[in-house]
Amino acid sequence: MTHELLIAHVKKLVDPRPEDLNLFTSKLREVVVTKGKFLIQPDTHVNHEYFVVKGCLSAYYLDKKGNKNIVQFAIENWWLGDFDAFYNGVPSKLHIEALEDSTLLAINYDDLQILFQQAPIFERYFRVLVTSAFISLRKRILSSLGKSVKERYVEFCESYPNIEGRVPNYQIANYLGVSAESLSRARRKMRALKKT
Amino acid sequence: MTHELLIAHVKKLVDPRPEDLNLFTSKLREVVVTKGKFLIQPDTHVNHEYFVVKGCLSAYYLDKKGNKNIVQFAIENWWLGDFDAFYNGVPSKLHIEALEDSTLLAINYDDLQILFQQAPIFERYFRVLVTSAFISLRKRILSSLGKSVKERYVEFCESYPNIEGRVPNYQIANYLGVSAESLSRARRKMRALKKT
Numbered sequence: 001m002t003h004e005l006l007i008a009h010v011k012k013l014v015d016p017r018p019e020d021l022n023l024f025t026s027k028l029r030e031v032v033v034t035k036g037k038f039l040i041q042p043d044t045h046v047n048h049e050y051f052v053v054k055g056c057l058s059a060y061y062l063d064k065k066g067n068k069n070i071v072q073f074a075i076e077n078w079w080l081g082d083f084d085a086f087y088n089g090v091p092s093k094l095h096i097e098a099l100e101d102s103t104l105l106a107i108n109y110d111d112l113q114i115l116f117q118q119a120p121i122f123e124r125y126f127r128v129l130v131t132s133a134f135i136s137l138r139k140r141i142l143s144s145l146g147k148s149v150k151e152r153y154v155e156f157c158e159s160y161p162n163i164e165g166r167v168p169n170y171q172i173a174n175y176l177g178v179s180a181e182s183l184s185r186a187r188r189k190m191r192a193l194k195k196t
Numbered sequence: 197m198t199h200e201l202l203i204a205h206v207k208k209l210v211d212p213r214p215e216d217l218n219l220f221t222s223k224l225r226e227v228v229v230t231k232g233k234f235l236i237q238p239d240t241h242v243n244h245e246y247f248v249v250k251g252c253l254s255a256y257y258l259d260k261k262g263n264k265n266i267v268q269f270a271i272e273n274w275w276l277g278d279f280d281a282f283y284n285g286v287p288s289k290l291h292i293e294a295l296e297d298s299t300l301l302a303i304n305y306d307d308l309q310i311l312f313q314q315a316p317i318f319e320r321y322f323r324v325l326v327t328s329a330f331i332s333l334r335k336r337i338l339s340s341l342g343k344s345v346k347e348r349y350v351e352f353c354e355s356y357p358n359i360e361g362r363v364p365n366y367q368i369a370n371y372l373g374v375s376a377e378s379l380s381r382a383r384r385k386m387r388a389l390k391k392t
Contacts, residue, residue: 127323145259
C-alpha cells in the first residue's frame with residue numbers, strides 16, 4: 001500500500017521489470033516519525049536513505065555559533081538523508097527533523113548495493129535522481145546571486161509544490177538565505193497580485 | 197592515447213567489459229581550448245559534457261551586477277559542463293574558460309544516451325560520479341558556514357590536488373567566497389608552519 005507512491009515515482013523516471021520492482025519493494029522498510037522528532041542526528045552512523053510517503057521534514061546544519069542552516073525540505077515524493085554519511089561512512093553532520101507526522105520508506109546501504117547488482121535499472125533511477133538534485137543545488141547557489149527574493153520564492157514553490165502553509169515563513173527564509181521580513185513582504189505582494 | 201587517463205578513471209570506479217570501453221571511446225571527440233578562450237558561453241545550446249585530459253578551466257556565473265562567481269574549477273580527471281543546459285535543454289548560464297591550454301574529451305547528449313542503453317555499466321559510472329559531485333557541493337555550502345578560511349582552503353586543496361600555483365589567489369578566494377586578503381594570510385601562515 002505504502003509502496004504505491006514510490007513505485008509511481010520510479011516508473012516516471014525508468015522502465016523497470018516487475019521482478020525489479022518486487023526486489024526493490026522487498027528491501028523497503030516503513031518508518032514513522034512524529035512531528036518534532038528526529039530521523040537523523042549529527043555524529044551518528046547513517047545506514048539508510050529515505051523516501052517520503054507522507055509528511056514534511058527539514059534537514060539542517062547547526063554551525064559552530066549554533067545557527068541553524070536549512071539545507072533541504074522534503075515532502076511527498078522526495079528522497080532525503082545525509083548522503084555524505086550514507087555513502088562515505090563518515091559521521092552525520094545533519095539534523096533531519098519531522099515538521100509534520102511523517103511516513104517514510106527506508107532502504108539500507110547493503111540492500112541498495114544488492115539492488116544495484118541484481119536490478120541495474122535502479123542505477124539509472126538513482127543516476128537520474130541525483131543528477132537532477134545536483135542541478136537543483138547548483139541552481140540554488142546561482143539563484144542566491146543576483147536574484148530577487150520574489151524570484152527565489154517562486155523557484156522554491158516550483159521545487160516544493162503544495163508546501164505553502166506547511167512550513168513556517170521563517171524556515172523558508174532561512175533556507176532561501178533571506179530575512180523573514182523581506183520574504184513576508186514578497187509573499188504579501190504576490191498574494192495581492194493574484195487577487196487582482 | 198588521449199583516452200588512457202579517462203579509461204583509468206572509469207576503471208577506478210566501475211568494472212567495464214572491453215566492449216563497453218570500446219563503445220565509450222568510439223563516442224569521444226578530442227577538443228582543444230587555448231588559454232583565455234571559452235568552452236561554453238551563456239545563452240547557448242550545450243550538447244556536450246567534457247572530461248579534462250590536460251589543463252585547467254574555470255566555470256563561472258556573471259550575476260546581474262556583472263560580478264563573477266566561480267562555481268567550479270576543473271583540472272585533469274574532472275568532468276565539467278553546464279549540466280542544467282546539457283540535461284534539460286535550457287540555454288546555458290555559465291562561462292567555462294580555459295585558464296591554461298587545455299585538452300578535453302567530449303561526449304554528446306545522444307551518444308551518451310546510446311551508451312547508457314548499450315553499456316549500462318556507464319549508468320553506474322555516472323551515478324557514482326554525480327553522487328560524489330552532489331556530496332561535494334553540499335559540503336562546500338556547509339563549509340561556507342562556520343568554517344575558517346584555513347579549513348576551507350585545506351578542503352579545497354584536497355578536492356583539487358596540484359592546483360596550487362595554477363590558479364591565481366583571487367580566483368580561489370572568489371570560489372571559496374572569502375576575501376583575497378584573508379586567503380593570502382591563511383596561505384602564508386600554512387607555508388610558515390610547513391617550514392618549521
